[in-house]
Amino acid sequence: MKLQQLLSYTRKAIDEYQMIDEGDKIAVGISGGKDSLTLLYALHGLRRFYPKHFDLIAVTVDLGYEKFHTEKIEALCQSLDVPYYVVETDIAKILFDERKEPNPCSLCAKMRKGALNEAVKNLGCNKVAYAHHKDDIIETMLLSLIYEGRFHSFSPKSFLDRMELTVIRPMMYVNEADVIGFQHKYDLPVEKSRCPVDGHTKRQYAKDLLKQLNMENPGVRQRMFTAIQNGNIEGWPARLSREEVYKK
Template sequence: MNAIHTPAEADVASQADKKQQYNLNKLNKSLRHAVGDAINDFNMIEQGDRVMVCLSGGKDSYTMLDILLNLQRSAPIDFSIIAVNLDQKQPGFPQHVLPEYLSALGVEYRIIEEDTYSIVKRLVPEGKTTCSLCSRLRRGILYRVADEVGATRIALGHHREDILETLFLNMFYGGKLKSMPPKLVSDDGRHVVIRPLAYCREKDIIKYSEARGFPIIPCNLCGSQPNLQRQVVGDMIRDWDKRFPGRVESMMRALQNVVPSHLADIKLHDFAGIKADGVPRDDGDKAFDKESFNDPSRISILASRPADDGGCGD
């Protein structure tokens, strides 16, 4: 039996629907702008490109495909899109979800079936993380498929927080100042890999995914590993974002504002050849100056520390 609503209740429901649609449109516009900026800044997609969108069934890749399809309709250049999913034969994987979703969209797609799940479970000891081997296997298969479908670009759904997590993982555990670039040639040298969501905030992607009602498919292989180093670093970044608004944006800007002369890599800067030539320079050393930093949120990070702490970072 259908519920009967009074005019007042119907009006409230109508206003709620309008607000929901307004918020969805606002999110869509924000994400389109961020993706468009990344594409333009890094020349990710050019005239005639065939973009292979790697669709995992998670919120990020669904959002990437959705926004790229949006941009494709209004872009000043012509490019084609093919969605590719790798069915890794994980137990319980709902094989019907992506074909039904992509068919309804009218998007060209291809589903690749490769039992990498059994390989990973056989080779990785119980209790060890599976991501490294799983990623290598998946990457090799996707490179092969890119050749088969004639793709000129391979699009991955990594967002801003993924890039920053990789930066900290390399610093903490790898001893490298290295991150995940928005655009790079693949390790086999034959493909251009792009990350159109590089400027997108994860929290915006989560909201957009929920509002659009994407049929999310969880990854049971790595979803059962709560203590991954990436998860720990990700929690740290999310905590910073809550406590110190603007810090994550500042860190992302830092990746685009590198000063090799103020680091310590002798391969990037000729420290050995430095000579005092009497010419003033903006990037000269200011060892005797007390450098000041403005926190984007106007929160003094050092205020809660002892005066003699001497640190300037977390």
């Protein structure tokens, strides 16, 4: 995937779900993975010509794993002229040494997002961008169906009342396969996850299941995504039509 295509998908999501307003200060949560680095490229590129002006910063929550390095990420941010901040935490120690969590993913995500949201709020941001792509949204729906018995997935845009912070997901129209292609084409400085349960989670199960379903039923991934968009899921904002986007 070329940068121009990434910018097109990103702008489509931002326009249809009204993710960006004039004067926003947006933080990109940088995990070091391919998704968040791709999102950083997308918002940096979009900022150059988007009609609504916004500021951009990048923030990494360091979970405390050994050998997690941020030097290459910092260098990338400097090349893009995006301020970069690292938030130090003991999340890994709490999960694996103190609590010895057998299934740490849910608590880890909650603690990580809490640390990120608090940090970006203190840095003066009113919005934080998460790097969830189309496959993430579908996989979350599958997890919700299988383990919760409800049809649900996270919203493209949501307001956190307690933090007075808006979460946006500008890569919701981007396929994971395209992110992988972008990563290789632009040689993104990906930092490998140090989590000991990486690749052995319920989300990995949903990812493998979605891949199998789409192989056996070509096009099912897109049909599932369409069902999510049209499913009147609680918390999802209204989506503007192409005509409504052009009027704004």
